[in-house]
Amino acid sequence: MFLKNGNRYCREIAHGIFSITLPLPGDKPGPVNVYLFVGKNNVTLLDTGTARAFGALKRAVADLGLALADIDRIVLTHSHVDHYGSAAKIARESGELLDIAANFRNPVSIATGIGVSRKTMADFLALMGVPPAMRNIMRVLSVVFSALGDTCEVTTILREGDIVPMGDYDCMVVETPGHTRDSICLYHEPTGMLFSGDHVLPHITPNAFVMLEDGEVLPMRMSQKEFYSSIDKVRSLSPRIIYPAHGRVIEDFEAVARMYEESYRQRDELIISILENNKSQTVYAIAGRLFPKLNMARLPLEIFLAVSEVYTHLQLLKERGAVETEISGGTLLVKAC
Structure with a gap:
């Protein structure tokens, strides 16, 4: 009521x-x-x-x-x-x-x-391949959130x-x-x-x-x-x-849980399809293709969410043997196995 x-x-x-x-x-x-x-x-x-x-x-x-x-x-x-x-x-x-x-x-x-130091956050974004100019913009987020x-x-x-x-x-x-x-x-x-x-x-x-x-x-x-x-x-x-x-x-919790599980399965499949050319890609590049509607130059928060989503999927794909990763030149590179 x-x-x-x-x-x-x-x-x-x-x-x-x-x-x-x-x-x-x-x-x-x-x-x-x-x-x-x-x-x-x-x-x-x-x-x-x-x-x-x-x-x-x-x-x-x-x-x-x-x-x-x-x-x-x-x-x-x-x-x-x-x-x-x-x-x-x-x-x-x-x-x-x-x-x-x-x-x-x-x-x-x-x-x-903030849960971790700003250096830890900056180092993670650099490893994900986020361009330096975008990382500088994303630092502003800490100021924005402090006002909330x-x-x-x-x-x-x-x-x-x-x-x-x-x-x-x-x-x-x-x-x-x-x-x-x-x-x-x-x-x-x-x-x-x-x-x-x-x-x-x-x-x-x-x-x-x-x-x-x-x-x-x-x-x-x-x-x-x-x-x-x-x-x-x-x-x-x-x-x-x-x-x-x-x-x-x-x-109806089960209906919601099924929605989550189907969304997760579809996103996994999309990430694998993005990597099918067998070329190494950065997490940032994969995120840009997985979420093409994002304006990668204007939405710093959404970029972090997209990079976070891709990385956490890749963790499990690597555990399953579907992808492999290496750090080269300070950037994490990913390719399909």
Whole structure:
């Protein structure tokens, strides 16, 4: 049901649980759904939206007859700025007793707003064959993203199987790495409700971001493999209904999972076809052919997403013996086996 005041961006999805839709620039993944759990002894906010959406969040909470200072706990599904961006502002209004809980194994990722050093990111882009001029443009992204979120400290580290009181609901933490290394879902077994963050989305396949680590020449963790293992973990729960961080409510998880798997298969086939000439290519060049509608000179964020997507596919293709790679002249070159 929607609120009586007609606010179509805030609705009660279950007793004491309110879905609040907040603006996010760009068409995809679309506006952010955050969830406010209002109980007798506990008020918990699941994700926060960006800092720029703080005013909209504050108004929505006020429409419920509450103030941000009434929030006892913030739970973050992962360390992307559209999910933690307003946490620091809420903390300033709530006071020092506010608990910020997340699965960040390295809490510095939210304290600084970046998961790895800028050098690690720059070195990775160079290895992928991204031209120097484009890498310089992409450095601006860190400035852009800094405007979308204020950094803050995580006070409680969540782990697999932890039970988190959220309003009147005791929700279980389900670690679902893939989209990020620290992604989690929250599952309420008695009702079959799963709050999926960005791990399960109804309208697009979540990007399995490359998992960069300071000190590694190339990322070793396989984001795509972890993502689909996490999909199998959600499948084992048999959720009745899924409330994602973007898009509509999901009532048929299997249909969404099949969409992901088919999309992955098709993308694998396209990458192999691009490499059929048996000539070595850079990851950046493959990405340009795989996503021809991207303007490779104007969309630095989309370029990173495309390069990340191709690299994480290549990791598994190499594991299967379908491609081989070598580093030559500071660039990773790929060809079909």
